[in-house]
Each structure stands twice: as structure tokens, then as C-alpha cells.
Amino acid sequence: xxxxxxxxxxxxxxxxxxxxxxxxxxxxxATTMFWYRQFPKKSLMLMATSNxxxxxxxxxxxEKDKFLxxxxxxxxxxxxxxxxxxxxxxFYICSARETxxxxxxxxxxxxxxxx
Amino acid sequence: xxxxxxxxxxxxxxxxxxxxxRCNYSSSVSVYLFWYVQYPNQGLQLLLKYLSGSTxxxxxxxxxxxFNKSQTSFHLRKPSxxxxxxxxxxxxxxxxFKTIFGAGTRLFVKA
Numbered sequence: 001x002x003x004x005x006x007x008x009x010x011x012x013x014x015x016x017x018x019x020x021x022x023x024x025x026x027x028x029x030a031t032t033m034f035w036y037r038q039f040p041k042k043s044l045m046l047m048a049t050s051n052x053x054x055x056x057x058x059x060x061x062x063e064k065d066k067f068l069x070x071x072x073x074x075x076x077x078x079x080x081x082x083x084x085x086x087x088x089x090x091f092y093i094c095s096a097r098e099t100x101x102x103x104x105x106x107x108x109x110x111x112x113x114x115x
Numbered sequence: 116x117x118x119x120x121x122x123x124x125x126x127x128x129x130x131x132x133x134x135x136x137r138c139n140y141s142s143s144v145s146v147y148l149f150w151y152v153q154y155p156n157q158g159l160q161l162l163l164k165y166l167s168g169s170t171x172x173x174x175x176x177x178x179x180x181x182f183n184k185s186q187t188s189f190h191l192r193k194p195s196x197x198x199x200x201x202x203x204x205x206x207x208x209x210x211x212f213k214t215i216f217g218a219g220t221r222l223f224v225k226a
Contacts, residue, residue: 006158034214043205043218044159093158102147102166102209106158 003027004096006107013084014115020080021110023094029074030096034104035067038091050077074099084114117142117210121217129225130198136191136220138206148189149207149214150180159205165189176200196224 003026013019023033032051036044048064050056050071058064066088068080077096081088091111095104122137140146147166151159163174170182180191189206201224206217 002161004158041221044216046213049213091156095159103149103161103164104214105161106151108158109156111156 002098002103002105004030004094004105004107006094006110008110009108010111010113012113012115015085016083018080018082019084019112020078021092021094021112023077023079023096023107025075025096025098025105028096028098030077031074031099032097033071033077034095034097035069035077035079036093036095038093038109044093047079081112084112086114088112089114117146117208117213117215119206119208119215119217121204121206121220123220124218125221125223127223127225128196131195133194134192134196134200134222136204136206136222138189138191138217140187140189140206140208142187142208142210144210147209148180148182149209150174150178150189150191151205151207151216152176153203153205153219155202162191162204196222198224198226200224 005024007022035047047062048056048058050069052071056069071077093109095106097104118141120139128134149164150162153159163172165172165182173179178193203219
């Protein structure tokens with residue numbers, strides 16, 4: 001149990017385009033989902049926390065107009081990188097936490113390369 | 116506020132040898148503790164967690180960790196490692212709100 005999927009696993013796009021990444025909890029309902037960014041050989045940097053049906057809470061320094069997060073259902077959250085630039089290239093990982101639980105379960109990550 | 120310190124950025128070890136990956140934390144409130152493993156180009160997989168109860172926690176792949184409240188530590192151990200254990204290991208602490216991740220420890224198992 002506790003499986004989280006992410007799609008796509010890898011995406012290459014041109015500078016200036018927008019990219020949407022989906023995060024799904026497959027076998028549980030996730031009131032809260034998290035979006036992280038990971039730089040090479042670094043730890044995870046929390047970008048934002050999203051709660052189903054409400055606006056996401058962004059960490060300091062993360063542009064909410066650039067990284068749009070939607071958590072429309074208890075099993076799906078999306079991260080849209082708008083007007084992507086090469087510096088947005090990174091490994092993006094989502095996680096989900098079941099309602100009333102403390103453990104986060106992570107998706108397999110999405111590798112974004114902006115040319 | 117909470118913080119997590121993983122004392123070793125890299126730990127090289129020979130196959131079948133024991134290993135300990137160290138994790139210390141600070142927090143003004145009670146915490147939940149986690150260890151995750153990350154293989155190259157993959158997300159994080161939960162190894163084990165301490166929420167309450169017995170301070171010795173057993174996880175997947177033969178790993179275990181011990182919660183030591185007086186030393187504010189949650190070190191990860193395995194008595195005999197395999198080549199396939201080569202990966203990045205993250206310690207994480209959750210207090211009242213957020214989960215904070217350590218910087219990671221790269222375990223490199225040599226033949």
C-alpha cells in the first residue's frame with residue numbers, strides 16, 4: 001500500500017513553455033501533498049504544501065506565480081512550472097500524507113530539463 | 116524550530132560489513148522520526164519510522180534504528196550490507212508542522 005505516482009517521469013521542454021507534473025496517491029486519500037525540488041547531490045527543498053480544496057502554502061523564496069499548485073481532489077495534486085527557464089531544470093518530487101497520519105510517501109520524481 | 120544533522124556525507128563500507136549512519140536532531144517538541152532511502156534517479160522510499168513505543172525500530176531491507184531521546188539521535192544500522200544498499204539515505208524529523216530532511220548520507224558498498 002501507500003503508493004504515489006508521478007507523471008511524467010522525465011520531460012524536456014523549450015524555454016518559455018509551461019510544464020505540468022501530476023502527483024497521484026494510488027491507494028489512499030491524501031489530504032496533504034508536498035512538492036520538493038532536489039538539486040544534484042543535495043537534499044530535498046520543500047517548495048510548497050498543498051491541502052485538498054485550499055490554496056497551497058509556499059515556502060519562502062518560492063514564486064507562487066511561477067510554480068502553480070492545484071490539489072483538486074484527495075488523490076491528485078499538480079505542479080505547473082510556468083514560462084520555464086533553464087534554471088528551473090531540476091528533479092521534482094512529490095509526496096503525500098494520508099489523512100490523520102504522520103508518514104509521507106514519495107513519488108518517483110520527475111526530471112525536468114529546460115532547453 | 117527543528118533541525119536535523121546527518122554527520123557523515125559519505126560512508127564507504129565493504130560488502131557484508133556492518134554500517135551505522137548517524138542522525139541527530141533538535142526540537143523543542145516531541146518528534147516523529149524517519150529514515151528514507153533514495154536510489155539514483157528515483158524518489159524516496161520509506162525505510163522505517165519511529166512514532167511512539169519501542170525505541171528500537173526495524174524496517175525494510177534488514178535496517179533498524181534506535182531512538183535515543185537523551186542523545187537526540189536516531190542512528191540507522193545494518194549488520195551486514197549488500198552492494199545493492201548503495202544509495203543516498205535521508206533522516207527526517209517531524210515536529211508540530213513540517214517534516215525536515217537531513218542533508219543525506221551517501222552509502223557506498225564496495226565489493
